[in-house]
Amino acid sequence: MIGAPPPPTAEPIVDVRGVSFRYGARGALENVSFTARAGEFVGLLGPNGAGKSTLVRLVAGLAAPSAGSVRLAGLDPAHAPRRAVAQVCALVPQEPRIGWPFTVREAVMMGRAPRQGLLALPTRFDHGAVQGALAACDLVHLADRRLDALSGGERRRVFFARALAQEPRVLLLDEPTAFLDLGHQVMVMRMAEVAARGGLCVVAVLHDLNLAAAACDRLVVLSRGRVVAEGPPADVLTAERVREVWDVPVWRGENGVTGAPVVLPALPRDR
Numbered sequence: 001m002i003g004a005p006p007p008p009t010a011e012p013i014v015d016v017r018g019v020s021f022r023y024g025a026r027g028a029l030e031n032v033s034f035t036a037r038a039g040e041f042v043g044l045l046g047p048n049g050a051g052k053s054t055l056v057r058l059v060a061g062l063a064a065p066s067a068g069s070v071r072l073a074g075l076d077p078a079h080a081p082r083r084a085v086a087q088v089c090a091l092v093p094q095e096p097r098i099g100w101p102f103t104v105r106e107a108v109m110m111g112r113a114p115r116q117g118l119l120a121l122p123t124r125f126d127h128g129a130v131q132g133a134l135a136a137c138d139l140v141h142l143a144d145r146r147l148d149a150l151s152g153g154e155r156r157r158v159f160f161a162r163a164l165a166q167e168p169r170v171l172l173l174d175e176p177t178a179f180l181d182l183g184h185q186v187m188v189m190r191m192a193e194v195a196a197r198g199g200l201c202v203v204a205v206l207h208d209l210n211l212a213a214a215a216c217d218r219l220v221v222l223s224r225g226r227v228v229a230e231g232p233p234a235d236v237l238t239a240e241r242v243r244e245v246w247d248v249p250v251w252r253g254e255n256g257v258t259g260a261p262v263v264l265p266a267l268p269r270d271r
């Protein structure tokens, strides 16, 4: 963890209260409440199908809750103008899509759209934001490469850079470390931490409990559409809770270098 999170008294910029959501007859979220503040890095954890992506989509305004309320810097994101929402919040979805003929630099420049006038040429501020995002994501050497000539992991970094170039107040990341090698997993988590320490509110869906424990200020655990735990990583990631929620017996220890909690499956091997 880099530096300290904001005091718990700060106003939440993401404020989800008593939210439920259904896909047709199937309930995905049930009475979920959750807040996140500027300067905070919050990890959303939970097994497959727990409702994490659905919650992120509601915060980004891509869907409206069937009950309860979502506020994003005071906006109702499902009903506010998309441009106003995009000036506050950038989402890096699980499987971002974009037309292939673009270069990395052009794709990252798309993040500037909510800040540009219709048909206006990019300003030096736009170019500066794009260059900064490319540098932060270790993409400068790939800037003129076409997206279809990148590996899956490289493309994920491009979408992260596009979100940073958007200069949002809230950064929503859905599994930002999927398909990345260990070095780039750590790089992305550090970028998220640095963004939070710089004043962004960062909310990331994560499956790697140990990366989440090492980097996040606070963890929120979803299970079957409900919040079942919330708090600092060391309090949330107990062996009992991981076994209960993920249905796997684990060994719970501590990273000898950082002090962060570590959980590893504790299944005896069949020999």
Ligand SMILES: Nc1ncnc2c1ncn2[C@@H]1O[C@H](COP(=O)(O)OP(=O)(O)OP(=O)(O)O)[C@@H](O)[C@H]1O
Pocket: 023, 026, 027, 028, 046, 047, 048, 049, 050, 051, 052, 053, 054, 055
């Ligand atoms: N488009 C959809 N139509 C119908 N049901 C859906 C749809 N998307 C998700 N669901 C269901 O809603 C529930 C929550 O899904 P969601 O994708 O939010 O879970 P998740 O925690 O992000 O899972 P994962 O870790 O597997 O990505 C699951 O039961 C899922 O099957």
